[in-house]
Amino acid sequence: MLRIVNRVLLGLAGLVLVVAGGVVLAAGLGPDVPSWWPWSGPDDVLLSQAARQRWRAEGWWWPVVIAALVVAVLLALWWLLAQFRRARLAxxxxxxxxxxxxxxxxxxxxxxxxxxxxxxxxxxxxxxxxxxxxxxxxxxxxxxxxxxxxxxxxxxxxxxxxxxxxxxxxxxxxxxxxxxxxxxxxxxxxxx
Incomplete structure (x- = not known):
């Protein structure tokens, strides 16, 4: 079971990194990107100042961000500890x-x-x-x-x-x- 979880997590992480890197690389290499592309060229930023500050004034924003980070850290710790646990023979x-x-x-x-x-x-x-x-x-x-x-x-x-x-x-x-x-x-x- 742990071997399957490891492979799925590593595959998903690799897929996300390859796709994100490809999108940024395509936007950075040339101005000939389609109109629906998230970034329009090498001078474009990933997140504009308005996008970065959009939710800051909302009361629910920081608790949601903190809760999401806590969940991510707990999942990462669970995964790390699961690596050291030796599986019993079924x-x-x-x-x-x-x-x-x-x-x-x-x-x-x-x-x-x-x-x-x-x-x-x-x-x-x-x-x-x-x-x-x-x-x-x-x-x-x-x-x-x-x-x-x-x-x-x-x-x-x-x-x-x-x-x-x-x-x-x-x-x-x-x-x-x-x-x-x-x-x-x-x-x-x-x-x-």
């Missing part, structure tokens, strides 16, 4: 043995891995996100560990159980994973 191609394959929803596979990871001893919470291509997904795993949990043992069981089950059930050759472990905050016990 579907995984599962080899079904008939040569065509089947599609497994990425969220369903994430939910299964999350459920198995949260069932592990010492795991308080788990978040899984699949990225990459549908034929070669990668997993980003974030685990919140209980205070008593052994990180090494939890990591070993996660890779041997939850991730191996997901890889085998989806018929994947491999499931590369990035695993981030965090410990749950806890207070020290008081001795009485």
């Amino acid at each position: 579907e995984v191609l599962v080899e079904s043995g008939d040569g065509e394959g089947a599609l497994l929803r990425g969220r369903a596979l994430e939910a299964v891995i999350t459920g198995e990871a949260e069932d592990l001893e010492g795991v308080a919470a788990a978040r899984i996100a699949l990225h990459g291509r549908r034929t070669a997904p990668t997993a980003r795993v974030r685990l919140l560990l209980e205070p008593y949990a052994s990180p090494g043992e939890t990591l070993h069981r996660l890779s041997r159980e939850a991730l191996t089950h997901a890889r085998d059930s989806a018929g994947l050759a491999s499931l590369p994973s990035e695993i981030v472990l965090r410990a749950e905050k806890h207070h020290a016990r008081r001795a009485l």
Whole structure:
């Protein structure tokens, strides 16, 4: 989706710039422009003084200009932040043995891995996100560990159980994973 939005926005921006540049260039190169042309020659200005000051006295002018600029800035910020967001994998191609394959929803596979990871001893919470291509997904795993949990043992069981089950059930050759472990905050016990 983001790729399509990027292409449409870049295409529209390019089209507007090419058309505007062509119109100004045509008016600047020669006096033989048609009568309906917005500018009549190289000495003509893009906006006359009367056109620039036409709406200034109206009470609604400045709020509309400010609102339009705020909307433009917010849209530009949304677009910029969307560039850094990594899209989750929508579907995984599962080899079904008939040569065509089947599609497994990425969220369903994430939910299964999350459920198995949260069932592990010492795991308080788990978040899984699949990225990459549908034929070669990668997993980003974030685990919140209980205070008593052994990180090494939890990591070993996660890779041997939850991730191996997901890889085998989806018929994947491999499931590369990035695993981030965090410990749950806890207070020290008081001795009485």
